[in-house]
Amino acid sequence: MAANTGTYLIRGASILGGEPADLLIRDGVIAETGTGLNTEGRANDVTVIDATGLVALPGMVDVHTHLREPGREDAETVETGTRAAALGGYTAVHAMANSTPVADTAGVVEQVYTLGRAAGWVDVRPVGAVTVGLAGEQLAELGAMADSRARVRMFSDDGICVHDPVLMRRALEYVKAFDGVVAQHAQEPRLTAGAQMNEGEVSAVLGLAGWPAVAEESIIARDVLLAQHVGSRLHVCHVSTAGSVEIIRWAKERGINVTAEVTPHHLLLTDDLVRSYDPVFKVNPPLRTDADVQALRAGLADGTIDVVGTDHAPHPSEHKECEWAQAAMGMTGLETALSVVQHTMIETGLMTWADFARVTSTAAAKIGRLADQGRPLEAGEPANVILVDPAARWTVDPFSMATMGRNSPFKGRELPGRVVATFFKGHPTVLDGELNTPYPYADATAGVA
Numbered sequence: 001m002a003a004n005t006g007t008y009l010i011r012g013a014s015i016l017g018g019e020p021a022d023l024l025i026r027d028g029v030i031a032e033t034g035t036g037l038n039t040e041g042r043a044n045d046v047t048v049i050d051a052t053g054l055v056a057l058p059g060m061v062d063v064h065t066h067l068r069e070p071g072r073e074d075a076e077t078v079e080t081g082t083r084a085a086a087l088g089g090y091t092a093v094h095a096m097a098n099s100t101p102v103a104d105t106a107g108v109v110e111q112v113y114t115l116g117r118a119a120g121w122v123d124v125r126p127v128g129a130v131t132v133g134l135a136g137e138q139l140a141e142l143g144a145m146a147d148s149r150a151r152v153r154m155f156s157d158d159g160i161c162v163h164d165p166v167l168m169r170r171a172l173e174y175v176k177a178f179d180g181v182v183a184q185h186a187q188e189p190r191l192t193a194g195a196q197m198n199e200g201e202v203s204a205v206l207g208l209a210g211w212p213a214v215a216e217e218s219i220i221a222r223d224v225l226l227a228q229h230v231g232s233r234l235h236v237c238h239v240s241t242a243g244s245v246e247i248i249r250w251a252k253e254r255g256i257n258v259t260a261e262v263t264p265h266h267l268l269l270t271d272d273l274v275r276s277y278d279p280v281f282k283v284n285p286p287l288r289t290d291a292d293v294q295a296l297r298a299g300l301a302d303g304t305i306d307v308v309g310t311d312h313a314p315h316p317s318e319h320k321e322c323e324w325a326q327a328a329m330g331m332t333g334l335e336t337a338l339s340v341v342q343h344t345m346i347e348t349g350l351m352t353w354a355d356f357a358r359v360t361s362t363a364a365a366k367i368g369r370l371a372d373q374g375r376p377l378e379a380g381e382p383a384n385v386i387l388v389d390p391a392a393r394w395t396v397d398p399f400s401m402a403t404m405g406r407n408s409p410f411k412g413r414e415l416p417g418r419v420v421a422t423f424f425k426g427h428p429t430v431l432d433g434e435l436n437t438p439y440p441y442a443d444a445t446a447g448v449a
Contacts, residue, residue, distance in 0.1 A: 005027070005028055005425065005426045005427035005439070005440065006045060006047065006426075006427070007024070007025065007026040007027075007031075007045060007046045007047065008024075008025040008026075008046070008047045008048075008049060008423070008426075008428065009022065009023075009024050009025075009037060009038075009039060009046050009047070009048045009049065010022060010023040010024075010025065010049045010051050010056065010385075010387065011037070011048060011049065011050055011051055011052070012050065012051050012052040013051035013054050013055065013056035013387060014053075014054065014055045014056065014353075015033075015056050015377055016055070016056070016057060016352075016353050016354040016357055016377070017055050017352055017353025017354060017356075018353075018354070020035070020052075021033055021034060021035055021056075022034055022035060022036070022037035023056060023377065023385065024037055025383040025385070025423060025426050026426070027426065028382065028383055028425045028426035028427075029380060029381065029382055029383050029426060030377060030378060030379055030380065030381050030382075030383050030385070031379060032379055033377070033378060033379050049387070049421065051387050051420075053389065053391065054387045054388060054389055054420055055353050055387070055388045055389075055390055056377055056385060056386070056387055056388075057089075057353065057356065057357050057360075057361065057377075057385070057386050057387075057388060058357055058361040058362065058373070058374050058375060058376075058377060058384060058385065058386075059089065059090065059091025059092065059361060059373065059374075059384035059385060059386055059422065059423070059424065060088070060089045060090045060091065060092075060337070060338065060360045060361050060364075060386065061090065061091070061092045061093070061360070061361050061364035061365045061368065061370065061373050061374055062085065062090055062092070062093040062094060062309060062310050062312070062334065062337075062364065063094050063154070063183070063235070063261055063307055063309045063364045063367055063368060064094060064096065064158070064183075064237060064238070064261060064263075064309030064310060064311045064312075065081065065085070065093040065094060065095055065096065065310060065311075065312045065334065066081075066095070066096050066098065066311070066312055066313045066314070066330070067081040067082070067093070067095045067096075067099075067112070067124070068081070068099060068314065069081075069099060069112070069115060070099050070100065070101065070108070070111060070112070071099050071100025071101060072099065072100055074316050075314050075315050075316050075319075075404060075405065076314040076403060076404050076405060077115075077404070078095070078112065078115040078116055078118075078119050078124060079115075079119045079121075080402060080403060080404045081093075081095075081312070081314070081334070081403060081404075082116065082119045082121035082122045082124060083119075083121055083402040083403075083435060084312075084332075084334040084335050084401060084402040084403035085121060085122045085334045086121040086122055086422050086424065086429040086430050086435065087334075087335050087401075087402050087419060087422075087430055087433075087435065088334040088335040088336070088337055088338060088419060089337075089338050089386040089388065089419040089422055090122050090334065090422075091122050091123060091373060091384040091386075091422065091423075091424045091425075092122055092123035092124075092125060092365070092368070092370055092373045092384075093122055093123070093124060093125070093334075094125045094126075094127050094154055094368055095112050095116070095124055095125065095126050095127060096127050096156060096158045096159075097126070097127050097128055097129040097134070097155075097156060097157070097158070098129075098134060098157075098158060098159045098160075099112070102129050102132075102133050102134055103126055103127065103128055103129055103145075104128065104129035104131070104132050104133060104134075104140035104141065104145075105140070105141050105144065105145070106141060106144040106145050106147070106148040106150075108126075109126035109128055109145050109148055109150040109152050110148050110149050110150050112124065112126040112150070113125075113126055113148075113149060113150035114149075117441055118441075119438060120429075120438030120439040120440065120441055121424070121429050121438050121439070122424060122429075123370070123373065123424070125150070125151075125152075125153075125154070125368055125370065126145075126150045126152055127152070127154045127155065127156050127158070127183065128140060128141075128142065128145035128146075128152040128154070128155045128156075129155065129156070129157055130142075130155045130156060130157045130162050130167075130171050130182060131157055131162065131167065131171075134157045134159070134160050136157065136160065136161075136162060136163060136164055136167065137167075138167075139167065139170060139171060139174065140155075142155060142171070142174050142175060142180070143174070143177070143178070146175075146177075146178040146180060147178075152180070153178070153179065153180050153181065153368060153369040154180065154181050154183055154235070154367070154368055155171065155175060155180060155181070155182050155183065156182065156183035156184070156185065156237065157185060158183065158185045158237055159185060159284070160185060161184065161185050161186060161187040161188065161189060161219060162182070162184060162185075163188065163189055163219070165222060165226065168182070168184070168222075168223060168226055169226050169229070169230060172226055172227055172230045172232035172233075172234065173230050173232065175232060175233070176230070176231070176232045176233075179233075179369060180233070181232075181233040181234065181235050181259075181367060182232070182233070182234055182235065183235040183236075183237050184219065184220075184223055184234065184235070184236055184237060185237050185238075186216045186217075186219035186220045186223070186236055186237070186239075186244070187215055187216060187219060187284070187285065188214075188215040188216075188218050188219050191212055191214065191215035191218070192211050192212075192215045194209045195209050195210060195211035195215075195286075196208040196209045196210075196211070196282075196286075196324065196325060197209075197210065197211060197271055197274045197282070197286045197287070198210065198211055198213075198271040198274075198286040198287060198288050198289070199211050199212040199213070200271065200288075200289060202271045202272060202274060202275065203271070203274075205275075206274065206275065206277075208274070208324075211285070211286045213240075213241040213242075213243055213244075213288070213292075214243070216239075216240060216241055216243075216244055216285055217241060217243040217244050217247055220236055220239075220244050220247050220248065221247050223236070223258075224247065224248070224250075224251035224256050224258050227251075227256055227257060227258055228251070228254070228256045231257070232257065233257050233258075233259075234256075234257065234258045234259075235258070235259045235260065235261070235367060236248065236258065236259070236260040236261070237261060237309065237311070238261060238262065238263050238266065238285055238309065238311050239260045239261065239262050239266075239296065239299070239305055240262075240263075240266050240285040240286070240288050240292060240296070241285075241288055241292050241295075242291055242292050242294075242295035242296075244260075245295050245296060245298075245299035245304055245305065248260050248299070248304055248305070249299070249304045252304065259306040259307070259363070259367050260299075260304070260305045260306055260307075261305065261306065261307045261308065261309035262296050262299070262300055262305045262307075262308060262309070263308070263309060263310060263311045263333065264308060264310060264333055264336065264337045264340035264341060264344075265283065265287070265311075265331055265333065265340070265409055266285075266287070266288065266292075266293065266296055267293065267296055267297055267300070267308075267340060267341070267344040267345070268293070268340055268343070268344050269281065269287050269293075269409055270287055270288065270289055270290050270292075270293055271286065271287045271288055271289060272290075273287060273409075274286075274287065277324050279320045279321070279322065279323075279324050279327030279328075280320060280331070280407050280408070280409050280411070281409055282324060282327050282328070282329050282330075283311075283313075283329050283330055283331050283409075284329040284330070297344060297345060297348070297350055298350075300345065300350075300351075300359060301345065301350040301351055301355070305359075306359065306363045306364075306367065307359050307360070307363045307364045307367065308337060308341055308359050308360050309364075310333035310334055310337050311330070311331070311333060312331075312332055312333040312334045312403070312405075313329070313330025313331060313332070313333075313405070313407075314330070314332050314403050314404055314405020314407065315328045315330055315405055315407050317406055317407075320406075320407045330407065331407055331408065331409045332398070332401070332403050332405040332406075332407055332408045333408075334403060335401050335402065335403065336396060336408060336410050336415065337360075338360070338388065338417050338419060339394070339415035339416055339417040339418075340410070340415065341356060341359075341360065342356070342390065342415075342416050342417040343415055343416055343417075346390075347416060353390075357374075361373065361374040362374040372384070382425065382426075383423050383425065383426035384423065384424060384425065385421075385422075385423040386419055386421065386422050386423070387419070387420045387421040387422075388417055388418065388419055388420065389417070389418045389420050390416065390417055391416075392416065392417060392418035393414055393415070393416055394414070394415060394418060395412065395413070395414050395415075396408055396410040396411055396412065396413050396414075396415060397411070398411050402435070418433055419433065420432065420433055424439050425439050427439045427440065
């Protein structure tokens with residue numbers, strides 16, 4: 001059981017960008033909605049929040065976060081990463097398996113789950129590895145992880161492609177037993193050996209080994225056919241090319257059970273930035289062309305791409321402040337995702353705030369099978385709610401962020417939108433744009449939320 005999280009009356013928020021309304025949050029749920037709600041006849045401990053000009057949205061859900069712990073606490077911890085998530089408007093994150101040790105057993109995923117509860121900032125859902133040690137040779141303990149306290153439903157070797165088609169087929173068959181999903185890092189390794197950036201005009205000019213689009217597209221094409229053959233769920237991580245969007249669209253038109261994500265950085269940045277040789281722009285998959293960016297935006301807008309996943313990948317400074325060829329791949333993203341999506345999708349007229357809720361919360365919760373996340377902002381629903389100031393403008397400063405990673409590709413950019421408040425299970429983890437207090441689990445080290 002959790003402690004009583006208080007009562008909050010949110011007044012005048014624009015619900016999903018629509019008409020203003022009031023929300024009364026009590027005992028972890030949305031108790032009432034409507035207009036003109038007041039504190040008369042209610043408990044004396046009601047906290048009133050003036051949300052005039054703010055947009056109320058369901059708490060965001062990230063299907064793709066690297067929290068690094070256990071083993072790489074020099075890059076990030078569950079505590080620091082989930083603080084960043086709360087500030088970014090998230091109430092749930094899926095923690096990828098490429099930790100040290102790898103999250104390929106029930107013991108490791110339960111450790112990550114327990115660390116998430118101890119932190120209390122968001123719901124941390126561990127992602128189990130598909131193969132032992134991410135080595136791509138034998139399946140990990142998929143069933144044991146699914147049956148553990150962490151209740152793992154998503155499995156991925158992210159960072160490494162499950163390139164063996166027989167092993168990928170077996171994984172897809174296995175997870176059907178508990179309605180799981182395999183999240184594939186689509187990268188044919190033989191086509192990307194030594195690759196440093198997107199293969200194209202810029203790589204030719206710079207003399208850097210190119211990373212062809214077909215390396216991603218060929219794996220996606222293979223895997224959607226495997227998913228169709230097996231009748232299982234497939235999720236495609238960080239789609240980055242126009243060709244990938246077309247393959248996923250083709251698969252969905254044929255009823256294949258595939259979902260896909262796009263990162264905020266692939267919605268905005270292009271490979272032209274690599275001309276600076278700044279390793280902050282080195283990422284896997286690589287930044288692509290403007291034509292790819294436009295195709296990704298269109299795919300997200302029309303539902304071909306289901307969700308935005310941050311692929312938040314913090315690194316110690318020394319792993320980025322070095323020569324390009326030696327630098328680690330990855331970018332931070334939890335605290336900038338909302339703003340980048342607002343800039344690229346809402347301010348361009350491609351999406352509404354209701355669409356934003358779908359691609360950052362509702363659809364993501366369905367993919368991860370999180371029953372209490374991504375819910376409508378209606379009476380009786382869990383109070384995972386954020387308040388956003390869409391008129392705010394801010395300049396990205398990685399050194400002011402909660403994440404330990406300073407490798408933000410948006411450093412110095414002015415972006416729109418600011419998370420004013422985050423309510424996790426009815427408790428304000430963020431107020432006035434600042435961290436408040438974590439959710440008060442009565443016992444943060446035992447039991448299931």
